[in-house]
Amino acid sequence: MEQIRVGIAGAGGRMGRTLVAAVHQAQGLVVSAATEHAGSGLVGVDVGEVAGIGPVGAPIRPDLDEVLADFDVLIDFTTPDATMHHVRLCRDAGCRMVVGTTGLGPAQRETLSEAAIDTALVYAPNMSVGVNLCFKLLDLAARVMGDEVDIEIIEAHHRHKVDAPSGTALRMGEIIAAALDRDLDAVAVYGRQGQTGPRERQTIGFETIRAGDVVGEHSVWFAADGERIEIAHKASSRMTFARGAARAARWIADRERGQFDMQDVLGLRD
């Protein structure tokens, strides 16, 4: 069987290094290209050395357009601006993508959707199997209990994380709001301070913690008088996200076009 060639954008980052190791370990995939931003001291260094797995024959390049012919699928966990640049290049070149970058605004999400007219991509704020199972459980819990409970989404991440709430927390909010036929923009409350008044039932609260080296934790409360359901997920290693991304790369490689997420990759779509 022919190997699927995978490019890693932002290969020197926390996720980038983990992705290189995960793709290297995955059957049927090979790390064939890697990028970092142009000013990075890692440009020119073999990406396998950067990831601590020994040389793999792919030096880190300063721009994706130099290596567009060297991969079949790009995995991109970088920044919103970098991802937009990569999406435009991959769309023009017909390369498949797996995008994990969070913090995208509405116009940037629209750019992703438009790229899917010409190429195939997976975009998901969380690639772990456990979180994607939690998404299904949240939909069920909201449908069964949603109108009789107060719903709060609490997330914790490491001190380096630059966007809040996390992409996962926002997706959780979207799933719950859709299940309850609520408009998330109208009902979301991001943190509380001062004279807030009593809680309104329809609101969906988001609480953010940034501290230390927490990999990623999400907990959703469905709180009634007399009982509370908590649906929680704790990631203790970035490898859980990276293995999911490698699985998505294998899944998307032979698709022509369209936007998908991990529910599609994992066969969880209704």
Ligand SMILES: NC(=O)C1=CN([C@@H]2O[C@H](COP(=O)(O)OP(=O)(O)OC[C@H]3O[C@@H](n4cnc5c(N)ncnc54)[C@H](OP(=O)(O)O)[C@@H]3O)[C@@H](O)[C@H]2O)C=CC1
């Ligand atoms: N979907 C999921 O399952 C997950 C998503 N994420 C998301 O992934 C993203 C990255 O997270 P993390 O790895 O912790 O962040 P890091 O800051 O560690 O990594 C991002 C990397 O991208 C690099 N970069 C910036 N601009 C460019 C560019 N133009 N071309 C190539 N590389 C570039 C950065 O370089 P430099 O630092 O030198 O600027 C950095 O090395 C975040 O949005 C995070 O929320 C994280 C975990 C799981």
Ligand SMILES: O=C(O)C1=N[C@H](C(=O)O)C[C@H](O)C1
């Ligand atoms: O930045 C991170 O680290 C993570 N980001 C993702 C998010 O914003 O949801 C997923 C994961 O929790 C780790």
